[in-house]
Amino acid sequence: MQKLEDEVKQVIIDVLQLEDTTINDIDTNAALFGDGLGLDSIDALELGVALQKRYGIALSANSEETRRHFASVKSLAAMIASHKAT
Amino acid sequence: MTLKSNIQFSVIAHAAWAPGLETEADWRVWPNNEIAITGNNEPAVKAMPALLRRRASVPGKMALEVAYRCLGQRTQIPTIFSSRHGECGRSVDLLTDLARDIPISPASFSLSVHNATAGLFSIARHDHSNSLALAAGDSTIEHALIEACGLLADGEPAVLVVAYDNPPPAIFSTFADCNEQPFAWAWLIEPPRDNPISLTWSAQNTPFLPIENEPAGLEILRFFIREETNLERTSNGQHWQWTRHV
Numbered sequence: 001m002q003k004l005e006d007e008v009k010q011v012i013i014d015v016l017q018l019e020d021t022t023i024n025d026i027d028t029n030a031a032l033f034g035d036g037l038g039l040d041s042i043d044a045l046e047l048g049v050a051l052q053k054r055y056g057i058a059l060s061a062n063s064e065e066t067r068r069h070f071a072s073v074k075s076l077a078a079m080i081a082s083h084k085a086t
Numbered sequence: 087m088t089l090k091s092n093i094q095f096s097v098i099a100h101a102a103w104a105p106g107l108e109t110e111a112d113w114r115v116w117p118n119n120e121i122a123i124t125g126n127n128e129p130a131v132k133a134m135p136a137l138l139r140r141r142a143s144v145p146g147k148m149a150l151e152v153a154y155r156c157l158g159q160r161t162q163i164p165t166i167f168s169s170r171h172g173e174c175g176r177s178v179d180l181l182t183d184l185a186r187d188i189p190i191s192p193a194s195f196s197l198s199v200h201n202a203t204a205g206l207f208s209i210a211r212h213d214h215s216n217s218l219a220l221a222a223g224d225s226t227i228e229h230a231l232i233e234a235c236g237l238l239a240d241g242e243p244a245v246l247v248v249a250y251d252n253p254p255p256a257i258f259s260t261f262a263d264c265n266e267q268p269f270a271w272a273w274l275i276e277p278p279r280d281n282p283i284s285l286t287w288s289a290q291n292t293p294f295l296p297i298e299n300e301p302a303g304l305e306i307l308r309f310f311i312r313e314e315t316n317l318e319r320t321s322n323g324q325h326w327q328w329t330r331h332v
Contacts, residue, residue, distance in 0.1 A: 043193070045193075049191065
């Protein structure tokens with residue numbers, strides 16, 4: 001799981017062009033949006049497109065479930081892992 | 087009889103940036119062709135928070151760099167961002183992705199509009215003053231100054247005019263009418279006082295211009311830096327006469 005979590009962090013850094021940020025700067029459990037990493041709604045959409053391109057995961061933009069998946073790196077990695085298992 | 091119109095203003099601060107010409111000293115020798123615009127590096131725009139800066143395109147970063155440098159700590163100054171090609175590069179990338187059935191980037195889409203840079207500048211500085219984004223072909227800068235003088239006439243004490251461009255994508259190369267180069271400069275202008283600059287114009291048929299010509303933005307910048315007294319340009323059916331009064 002650590003490996004997948006690090007991979008998700010790298011995707012976030014690359015896709016959202018977070019210059020000067022490394023995977024060690026991102027707390028696996030911290031909130032991605034709002035107070036945590038400081039990402040916004042455009043970043044959420046951008047990340048959604050990246051998950052679709054990279055893992056073939058299609059998410060509904062407004063569902064409560066998507067909000068839960070996007071809470072942290074930990075929840076995103078768990079969602080990707082369960083998608084890979086199906 | 088030819089109808090002529092006229093505006094007058096004074097430039098009280100200015101800044102310029104282009105790849106290979108990043109300091110004031112570089113620009114002082116540039117008009118003598120001792121140094122040229124070369125390479126494709128982009129400005130650091132250190133004045134802007136990184137979370138916003140990452141959103142700016144290359145031409146956007148050039149515009150932001152000179153806007154920050156020229157304004158300094160001043161706030162509540164109306165700003166006119168003028169660019170002939172603006173975010174054209176983004177639009178072409180997005181349309182290319184669409185044509186290939188590749189999901190398009192929401193971040194890029196949200197910033198593919200002409201006032202994207204104006205928006206980032208306003209958000210970053212928490213400055214809600216008047217902001218405009220303007221394009222008018224080869225006469226973009228003349229129209230930006232007309233707009234700026236309109237704001238001065240309405241009572242604004244000063245206006246920031248930013249002129250910037252990047253060569254448009256290669257797909258448009260057959261439409262090129264000048265030797266496109268990346269550049270950005272900014273003038274903080276006020277109502278005319280000592281040694282003002284005036285711009286006079288009248289309708290005139292536009293002759294064919296060879297594409298070796300510099301972009302208008304660099305012609306006008308050269309006139310300004312060299313403190314020349316006269317620059318005449320003909321474009322978009324207008325004859326433009328720039329004069330520095332000494």
